Amino acid sequence: QKEVEQNSGPLSVPEGAIASLNCTYSDRGSQSFFWYRQYSGKSPELIMFIYSNGDKEDGRFTAQLNKASQYVSLLIRDSQPSDSATYLCAVRDTNAGKSTFGDGTTLTVKP
Amino acid sequence: GAVVSQHPSRVICKSGTSVKIECRSLDFQATTMFWYRQFPKQSLMLMATSNEGSKATYEQGVEKDKFLINHASLTLSTLTVTSAHPEDSSFYICSARYSGETQYFGPGTRLLVL
Numbered sequence: 323q324k325e326v327e328q329n330s331g332p333l334s335v336p337e338g339a340i341a342s343l344n345c346t347y348s349d350r351g352s353q354s355f356f357w358y359r360q361y362s363g364k365s366p367e368l369i370m371f372i373y374s375n376g377d378k379e380d381g382r383f384t385a386q387l388n389k390a391s392q393y394v395s396l397l398i399r400d401s402q403p404s405d406s407a408t409y410l411c412a413v414r415d416t417n418a419g420k421s422t423f424g425d426g427t428t429l430t431v432k433p
Numbered sequence: 434g435a436v437v438s439q440h441p442s443r444v445i446c447k448s449g450t451s452v453k454i455e456c457r458s459l460d461f462q463a464t465t466m467f468w469y470r471q472f473p474k475q476s477l478m479l480m481a482t483s484n485e486g487s488k489a490t491y492e493q494g495v496e497k498d499k500f501l502i503n504h505a506s507l508t509l510s511t512l513t514v515t516s517a518h519p520e521d522s523s524f525y526i527c528s529a530r531y532s533g534e535t536q537y538f539g540p541g542t543r544l545l546v547l
Contacts, residue, residue, distance in 0.1 A: 367538060421492065423476040
């Protein structure tokens with residue numbers, strides 16, 4: 323079992339819909355959780371981070387964290403074709419000095 | 434906005450040689466810089482975290498003597514791949530952080546070792 327698991331996709335949604343990306347992790351010592359967006363051939367871009375249980379909203383993006391269930395999700399509202407990319411989930415256990423990335427979920431938003 | 438540059442963008446070298454990659458924060462001072470490696474179709478792997486003026490903190494399984502990191506100033510960190518071999522061929526990406534958890538990524542360096 324991978325330490326950080328994401329559905330590889332591809333996840334396809336129509337323009338204007340809500341895209342839901344999920345991530346589960348195994349290290350209960352994880353304290354920080356990140357979502358990155360990476361376009362093909364480019365370097366990643368940090369879009370959200372969350373530390374506490376619950377929801378965190380930033381524009382069209384909402385990160386949701388549930389430490390008891392060990393999952394973190396990313397919702398993208400009003401999806402646009404420009405949101406088509408690979409989304410990487412990352413978790414960090416600061417005490418262990420360990421950061422782990424998921425393999426990413428490829429999202430395609432169809433016009 | 435904050436800009437991070439990397440140099441070179443691409444490098445091809447012979448097996449056994451050393452390669453230095455520079456990461457610069459152009460318009461802000463980066464207290465912390467991160468180095469990542471990414472193989473084709475695979476996820477990012479954090480290699481090390483470097484703080485200006487102190488030794489880098491390497492992730493589990495990353496060879497310190499193989500990947501030398503120097504963070505001599507608040508705007509420059511370097512990664513040297515020593516005695517590079519074909520298995521070191523990868524996409525190396527740095528990022529810089531200057532406040533909170535916001536990280537700004539460089540464009541990456543593609544290394545090919547023949």
